[in-house]
Amino acid sequence: MVGKLFVVGFGPGSVDHMTKRAREAIEESDVIVGYKTYVDLIKDIIRGKEVISTGMTEEVSRAQEAVKQVERGKNVAVISSGDAGLYGMAGLVYEVLIEKGWHKETGIKVEVIPGISAIHSCAALLGAPIMHDACTISLSDHLTPWHVIAKRIEAAAAADFVIALYNPKSGRRTQQIVEAQRILLTYRSPHTPVGLVKSAYRERQHVVLTNIGDMLEHDIGMLTTVIIGNSSTFVHDGLMITPRGYERKYNLSSAVQPLKPHERLRPEAEPWALTHVRSLAEEAYAKVNVERLEVAVSSGIAKKTWEPEQMVQLARIVGEQGTITYTPDHYFKVTMETNRADEVVRALVQVGLTVAPVGDVFVMKACDFCDGEKKDAIPYAEQLYKQFGGMKLPKELRVGFNGCGMACYGAVHEDIGIVYRKGAFDLFLGGKTVGRNAHPGQLVAEGIHPDDLVKTIARIIAQYKEEGYANERFHKFFERKKEVGGFVYGQTKNVEPAACGE
Numbered sequence: 001m002v003g004k005l006f007v008v009g010f011g012p013g014s015v016d017h018m019t020k021r022a023r024e025a026i027e028e029s030d031v032i033v034g035y036k037t038y039v040d041l042i043k044d045i046i047r048g049k050e051v052i053s054t055g056m057t058e059e060v061s062r063a064q065e066a067v068k069q070v071e072r073g074k075n076v077a078v079i080s081s082g083d084a085g086l087y088g089m090a091g092l093v094y095e096v097l098i099e100k101g102w103h104k105e106t107g108i109k110v111e112v113i114p115g116i117s118a119i120h121s122c123a124a125l126l127g128a129p130i131m132h133d134a135c136t137i138s139l140s141d142h143l144t145p146w147h148v149i150a151k152r153i154e155a156a157a158a159a160d161f162v163i164a165l166y167n168p169k170s171g172r173r174t175q176q177i178v179e180a181q182r183i184l185l186t187y188r189s190p191h192t193p194v195g196l197v198k199s200a201y202r203e204r205q206h207v208v209l210t211n212i213g214d215m216l217e218h219d220i221g222m223l224t225t226v227i228i229g230n231s232s233t234f235v236h237d238g239l240m241i242t243p244r245g246y247e248r249k250y251n252l253s254s255a256v257q258p259l260k261p262h263e264r265l266r267p268e269a270e271p272w273a274l275t276h277v278r279s280l281a282e283e284a285y286a287k288v289n290v291e292r293l294e295v296a297v298s299s300g301i302a303k304k305t306w307e308p309e310q311m312v313q314l315a316r317i318v319g320e321q322g323t324i325t326y327t328p329d330h331y332f333k334v335t336m337e338t339n340r341a342d343e344v345v346r347a348l349v350q351v352g353l354t355v356a357p358v359g360d361v362f363v364m365k366a367c368d369f370c371d372g373e374k375k376d377a378i379p380y381a382e383q384l385y386k387q388f389g390g391m392k393l394p395k396e397l398r399v400g401f402n403g404c405g406m407a408c409y410g411a412v413h414e415d416i417g418i419v420y421r422k423g424a425f426d427l428f429l430g431g432k433t434v435g436r437n438a439h440p441g442q443l444v445a446e447g448i449h450p451d452d453l454v455k456t457i458a459r460i461i462a463q464y465k466e467e468g469y470a471n472e473r474f475h476k477f478f479e480r481k482k483e484v485g486g487f488v489y490g491q492t493k494n495v496e497p498a499a500c501g502e
């Protein structure tokens, strides 16, 4: 015999605000499992039942214990205040069951019973603040990284949601609400109404009406829910009210409405509706959103041959408005003003071309590996490009990659030169391709094992990205730092010539 598992949200705490089904489920249960504070809140209706109560942070063991009790044949109610499905126990109970291989049809029976969550109970005490789009955000960063929470506050604030902040503050977490206020104030007026409700429908219920600018002057704690109004929310006679938007079409003080029922859904009565604004918005967007697209287009990292069809497509895609410039770095620079940059790039990639950003980024120029005949090092070139291609850096970082000791594509003159030789890699750092003081890079290592190449280059790039000054060329950086990626500036090795193919 296996019992049944109820996950019960019992609402704010008063019996009057508990649903009938929540009471029935508790009555049908042999065992009540819950956080100590919640168990105390409903102690009057669980008399005579076996109670398993633990403290905060013990949620996982509560869920596991509940499942164990059901498997022993007992009916069990896992209780949460508010709604079991909103920061309550419902999700965790399912996760614990799934870990045990549970399936809905064949596993133990589970019933989740909804309850009144704080956003609703607090709203009712405040007036009618969530009459429009609203969201809940928990400021507890015990299980969620703060940067994620901050992003959500920012998005909700920018989108003019009414926001219910749960878990705003505790003994240890005191700065989260301060940071939340700072983010909110970048999007909303300090006069925006805020409701602070502590212990809604419980003995120590306390309601405060304030605003974003002043909210931190009031007592906010573990049991407080903070309701932030949107840009239309107002306060009247101590009530916080968010209009739904009826005033746009209706006269609220007159018994006779300006629009008859059949007129209310006509386009002229709601010119803001998506179907009416879309065409105008699209037109405006197309005009305004023109940007300058500047990309490097090539036939591939190791491939230098273009198919005639690729040439035709490049010309067609760029059209007469854009320009195509051939560069000494074996790519065409495409420049165009467009409001469909993504589409342009997608079309170029679809015909087998490689598209990369230009500017202060990682740029790689590989040889053609003797038309692919000396192809052993190609996978490493591709891997490097895949990992770092287009990465933003203090200044353009040119990486030359040649497939044999001939280095006939001049890798040793680039910022970083990589030359494949005898099954391993030679590494040159700090070359300069142009200018009267053009010079090869310093040979810093020979025989780097292929498995170590990417991590060696990653080390160098990470240091340059982190410590390079804006606009500082790599050869200057190497000279200034004296040691980059573990390679010491000025410790030269003799460079022996290598024959073609070595």
Ligand code: SF4
Binding pocket: 367, 368, 369, 370, 371, 374, 402, 403, 404, 405, 406, 407, 408, 409, 500, 501
């Ligand atoms: S000779 Fe060597 S460096 Fe030149 S293309 Fe062939 S593999 Fe590359």
